[in-house]
Amino acid sequence: MSNVQNDSSKSLGEIASEKIIKLIIDNDWNVGDKLPNEYELAEQLNVGRSTIREAIKSLTSRNILEIRRGAGTFISQKCGISDDPLGLTFVKDKYKLALDLLEIRFMIEPQIASIAALKATKEDIDHMTTLCNEVEELILKNEPHMDKDIEFHRAIASSSQNIVTTNLVPIINSSIAIFMDITNMQLRQETIDTHREILNAIIDRDANAAHDAMLLHLVHNRRNIKQVIRDNKI
Amino acid sequence: MSNVQNDSSKSLGEIASEKIIKLIIDNDWNVGDKLPNEYELAEQLNVGRSTIREAIKSLTSRNILEIRRGAGTFISQKCGISDDPLGLTFVKDKYKLALDLLEIRFMIEPQIASIAALKATKEDIDHMTTLCNEVEELILKNEPHMDKDIEFHRAIASSSQNIVTTNLVPIINSSIAIFMDITNMQLRQETIDTHREILNAIIDRDANAAHDAMLLHLVHNRRNIKQVIRDNKI
Numbered sequence: 001m002s003n004v005q006n007d008s009s010k011s012l013g014e015i016a017s018e019k020i021i022k023l024i025i026d027n028d029w030n031v032g033d034k035l036p037n038e039y040e041l042a043e044q045l046n047v048g049r050s051t052i053r054e055a056i057k058s059l060t061s062r063n064i065l066e067i068r069r070g071a072g073t074f075i076s077q078k079c080g081i082s083d084d085p086l087g088l089t090f091v092k093d094k095y096k097l098a099l100d101l102l103e104i105r106f107m108i109e110p111q112i113a114s115i116a117a118l119k120a121t122k123e124d125i126d127h128m129t130t131l132c133n134e135v136e137e138l139i140l141k142n143e144p145h146m147d148k149d150i151e152f153h154r155a156i157a158s159s160s161q162n163i164v165t166t167n168l169v170p171i172i173n174s175s176i177a178i179f180m181d182i183t184n185m186q187l188r189q190e191t192i193d194t195h196r197e198i199l200n201a202i203i204d205r206d207a208n209a210a211h212d213a214m215l216l217h218l219v220h221n222r223r224n225i226k227q228v229i230r231d232n233k234i
Numbered sequence: 235m236s237n238v239q240n241d242s243s244k245s246l247g248e249i250a251s252e253k254i255i256k257l258i259i260d261n262d263w264n265v266g267d268k269l270p271n272e273y274e275l276a277e278q279l280n281v282g283r284s285t286i287r288e289a290i291k292s293l294t295s296r297n298i299l300e301i302r303r304g305a306g307t308f309i310s311q312k313c314g315i316s317d318d319p320l321g322l323t324f325v326k327d328k329y330k331l332a333l334d335l336l337e338i339r340f341m342i343e344p345q346i347a348s349i350a351a352l353k354a355t356k357e358d359i360d361h362m363t364t365l366c367n368e369v370e371e372l373i374l375k376n377e378p379h380m381d382k383d384i385e386f387h388r389a390i391a392s393s394s395q396n397i398v399t400t401n402l403v404p405i406i407n408s409s410i411a412i413f414m415d416i417t418n419m420q421l422r423q424e425t426i427d428t429h430r431e432i433l434n435a436i437i438d439r440d441a442n443a444a445h446d447a448m449l450l451h452l453v454h455n456r457r458n459i460k461q462v463i464r465d466n467k468i
Contacts, residue, residue, distance in 0.1 A: 021323060057288075058295040064323070078321075085319030086401045087312075089255060089298070100396045107342045162334045164406075167320045172398075 012047065013054035019045045020055055021064070024075065035065065035073040085171050095229045101176045102222050106215075109153070109169065112160045113198055113214035114207040120159035125203055128155045132199045139188050146177050152195060156214075159202065176225075190220040246281065247288035253279045254289055255298070258309065269299065269307040319405050329463045335410045336456050340449075343387070343403065346394045347432055347448035348441040354393035359437055362389045366433045373422050380411050386429060390448075393436065410459075424454040 020041070023029075035041065038056075042049045056073055059065040063078035091097045120128070131152040138145035150173045157169040194217035201209035254275070257263075269275065272290075276283045290307055293299040297312035325331045354362070365386040372379035384407045391403040428451035435443035 025324060025326075054291075057291065061292040061295045062318075063321075080318060080323055081321035084296075084314060085321075086398060086405070087297075087315035087319075088398070088401070089314055090259060091397055092259075097397055100398045103396055104342065104398055104402065107345050108338065111341050162337055163325055163331055164320060164322070164334045164338055164409075167322070168338065171320070175398075 011054075012051045013058055016045060016047050016051045016055035017058050019047075020059060024064075029075055031075050031077055031079060033075050034071075035075070037072065079167075081167060081171065084175075086175065088175060095232075098176055098225055098229075099222075101172050102218070102225060104172055106218050106222075108165065108172075109156075109218060110211040110214045112157050112162070112165055112169070113202070113210040115162070116156050116159035117202045117205050117207040117210040119161045120202050124155065124159035128152065128159065128199055128202065131155055132195050135195060136192050139192055145191075149191070150174050150177070156198065156202070187220055187224050191217075194220065245288075246285045247292055250279060250281050250285045250289035251292050253281075254293060258298075263309055265309050265311055265313060267309050268305075269309070271306065313401075315401060315405065320409065322409060329466075332410055332459055332463075333456075335406050336452070336459060338406055340452050340456075342399065342406075343390075343452060344445040344448045346391050346396070346399055346403070347436070347444040349394035349396070350390050351436045351439055351441040351444040353395045354436055358389065358393035362386065362393065362433055362436065365389055366429050369429060370426050373426055379425075383425070384408050384411070390432065390436070421454055421458050425451075428454065 020035075023045070029035075036044065038049050038052050042052045045052070056065055056067070060067055060073075060076075062080060063076050064080040066074050066076035066078075068074060088097060116124075131148060135145050135148045135152055138148060150170050153173055154166060154170045157165040160166075194213055197213035198210055198217065201207075201213050254269075257279070263269075270278065272283050272286050276286045279286070290299055290301070294301055294307075294310075296314060297310050298314040300308050300310035300312075302308060322331060350358075365382060369379050369382045369386055372382060384404050387407055388400060388404045391399040394400075428447055431447035432444055432451065435441075435447050
């Protein structure tokens, strides 16, 4: 593997981090599983306890592990996806950033919806249906629906059976929410309608209709974000 | 901003990390700039030195900072893009992963090439030309060209003036190299030809030709990766 290189430049903590990752993979541990304690890890990996502590801290800030006080160290729900995976923290023009993120959604999400229409399993469809209903309910009750909305789009990506888009779509979509205040978005009815249209197209195995419904959904989103930008630039 | 929430659940180190990030943004510090020392940071942010040390360690593992022994702490060249931003470390089927990554390249890179043909500046074109020549030279000398190849594709993404694809394209492309041994790739002449074709189309401001040349380039890549997978599955 070309990613293992130049070991001499790595600190003990980094080497221990890699050993812990290997341990997780080899033992087939999953999200939420508890790691052996510091003492056992030090023993097993044949390194000092302070090195283990350093490794655990580093893996925690990489969102691979999660320390629950009093309970121990666990494999994080965040699956190692960092808080700002695309390195956008330092981008200054947040409006341009929001539009750039949306440009990527235009490139990938309609195609993902097409593939989902062809590849979604029965379980995928049940899951998407539940989320679509939940988002609709939240919107009608006037409650925050962003998290469920992102989950719905993630479920579509996951139905396309592509591991990478499943992780990438929520990163892109939540970045838009993080870097731009879109609480003023007035897309309640459009969101309900186009989400439902996407879902129905996938259920009907109609790849083109799924593509087009997703595209329409994004068009509404882009128009609205541009409106928010105009309003804020006054 | 909706990403600032639930401060009580954050450790002192995490809060200090956020303060350091704010300091970097507010002071307009750039990649390679040196941070004030531990003592000055502790003073400035009004926290203990051990907290600063913890924050610096965490920002280092997030690739935002970089410690050079004996020299100090600097803003990392990696711009805060983590080593495995998409959380792919734990994916088991590396062949499927390589094809899934490539599926995303098919979704975004031809469109990016089109946009680059419309938006590339004179400087962008000079930069792409240099990289195209360098990749060609390395291939003809039979030397490893992967890093320069990724840089060439990054330069195209950057020419589309989209901040996010500029960061995303190298992540996707280097992930393919990381997770799959593609040293056996036999695409020397195809790479030289299609890279040149993409570049010329961008120079000619021909968006369709740039799109199609990139698509052709990816088709060669996918065929070759599938061949490598077949060869390794024997």
